[in-house]
Amino acid sequence: MHSSTSIAMRLRNSIAVGFMRTSPSEIVGNSRGKPPADHTPRFTASATWRRCALQFVSSDQEFAIPTTGRPSKTASLNPSVLSHERCAKPSRSLRPNQLRLLSGCVVMSASGTSIIDRREESMRLAGKVAVVTGGGSGIGRGIVLAMAREGADIAIPDIQVLNAEKVAGEVKTLGRKVVAMKTDVTSPADVKAMVDRTREAFGKVDILVNNAGMAAPPGMPFTNNTEEDWDRAFAVNTKSVFLTCKAIAPHFIERKAGRIINIASIAGPATSVTMPPYSVAKQGVITFTRIVAKELAQHRITVNAICPGVLWTDFWQKLAAHLAETNPAFKGMTPRQVFEKRVADLVPMKTEQHPEDIGAAAVFLASDEARYITGQALMVDGGCVMW
Numbered sequence: 001m002h003s004s005t006s007i008a009m010r011l012r013n014s015i016a017v018g019f020m021r022t023s024p025s026e027i028v029g030n031s032r033g034k035p036p037a038d039h040t041p042r043f044t045a046s047a048t049w050r051r052c053a054l055q056f057v058s059s060d061q062e063f064a065i066p067t068t069g070r071p072s073k074t075a076s077l078n079p080s081v082l083s084h085e086r087c088a089k090p091s092r093s094l095r096p097n098q099l100r101l102l103s104g105c106v107v108m109s110a111s112g113t114s115i116i117d118r119r120e121e122s123m124r125l126a127g128k129v130a131v132v133t134g135g136g137s138g139i140g141r142g143i144v145l146a147m148a149r150e151g152a153d154i155a156i157p158d159i160q161v162l163n164a165e166k167v168a169g170e171v172k173t174l175g176r177k178v179v180a181m182k183t184d185v186t187s188p189a190d191v192k193a194m195v196d197r198t199r200e201a202f203g204k205v206d207i208l209v210n211n212a213g214m215a216a217p218p219g220m221p222f223t224n225n226t227e228e229d230w231d232r233a234f235a236v237n238t239k240s241v242f243l244t245c246k247a248i249a250p251h252f253i254e255r256k257a258g259r260i261i262n263i264a265s266i267a268g269p270a271t272s273v274t275m276p277p278y279s280v281a282k283q284g285v286i287t288f289t290r291i292v293a294k295e296l297a298q299h300r301i302t303v304n305a306i307c308p309g310v311l312w313t314d315f316w317q318k319l320a321a322h323l324a325e326t327n328p329a330f331k332g333m334t335p336r337q338v339f340e341k342r343v344a345d346l347v348p349m350k351t352e353q354h355p356e357d358i359g360a361a362a363v364f365l366a367s368d369e370a371r372y373i374t375g376q377a378l379m380v381d382g383g384c385v386m387w
């Protein structure tokens with residue numbers, strides 16, 4: 001029910017169009033004070049409309065009926081009275097077959113009609129605890145802040161602990177609980193200690209985001225890469241995901257709940273010739289995501305990957321500086337110019353993306369709305385990879 005209202009809010013000012021057998025006055029009452037018809041659900045005529053309506057609500061037992069008009073100052077908290085008063089003067093903008101979704105929303109269920117106050121309880125991750133590895137900068141910070149804004153308490157394990165502490169300060173100002181800790185995700189002992197400490201601090205973990213990662217030095221040709229490049233790229237980007245999943249799985253299985261979100265990259269499915277070890281390591285993350293998703297699905301645990309495109313974080317700043325120095329195609333360019341050229345060449349949307357974009361996708365995959373999505377690799381990349 002919470003997420004129903006939250007979705008309605010996120011579609012504020014949207015128009016939903018559908019066909020109804022019932023008239024608008026049956027749904028919202030009319031201007032002469034006729035109350036809404038007393039039956040649920042309200043939309044029954046068209047399977048198409050029903051499907052359409054269900055796209056706007058997350059529960060299959062409830063219909064969110066958008067309304068117009070302001071809540072009356074004198075409205076009591078009796079939901080049906082409130083519903084009636086809110087709709088006593090239908091707005092001219094409410095026409096047959098057209099509903100405007102406003103921030104106010106009446107939720108009708110088999111048990112009756114109720115108004116949901118949309119504040120704390122509409123936060124999609126309220127009461128959840130999320131671990132975001134590498135949350136001290138870039139995309140990880142974007143995910144941390146997006147999840148904290150949606151109500152989650154956060155653990156930030158990062159090898160650069162000062163950065164993690166800085167982001168922890170930002171989480172505190174959002175009113176959430178947070179722990180920052182120094183963790184090397186390639187070390188099994190560090191990973192175990194990180195999970196233990198998070199459980200001690202919060203009593204549980206609901207969401208694991210495997211975000212920590214690093215670029216590999218460019219190949220071009222692939223023979224340029226060393227054995228160390230391969231070992232490091234694999235340890236930080238791929239083996240780390242195995243270690244954290246292994247450490248958290250028993251806890252998730254015991255609770256019969258949990259979300260794992262692995263930050264892979266378009267470099268995997270796009271077969272990046274510029275960074276062979278990184279490309280292979282990130283494709284490995286996607287394959288491992290599917291393996292763990294299949295295994296843990298029976299425990300109601302979902303496991304998905306997000307593949308970001310091209311973001312101006314530390315990761316790309318270093319990579320662009322390296323490319324400017326070593327690749328004749330970028331000779332004389334500043335790192336930022338190299339980055340902008342890559343965006344122009346690679347991204348159909350032609351604009352750079354930001355950590356918030358990845359944060360929003362991670363919140364979605366961690367939320368109740370995504371409870372039936374598992375084993376997927378979601379491209380959040382402005383259209384670079386379409387499959």
Ligand SMILES: NC(=O)c1ccc[n+]([C@@H]2O[C@H](COP(=O)([O-])OP(=O)(O)OC[C@H]3O[C@@H](n4cnc5c(N)ncnc54)[C@H](O)[C@@H]3O)[C@@H](O)[C@H]2O)c1
Nearest residue numbers: 134137138139159184185212213265308310311313314315
């Ligand atoms: N920036 C991009 O364009 C891009 C694109 C696709 C995928 N990614 C992926 O997104 C993730 C985040 O990258 P970013 O762009 O924010 O880079 P970033 O360098 O800003 O952040 C990486 C974070 O991981 C941490 N980290 C690195 N090694 C670690 C280790 N061994 N143990 C613990 N923490 C460690 C770093 O300290 C840092 O906080 C990475 O997995 C990266 O591969 C980035």
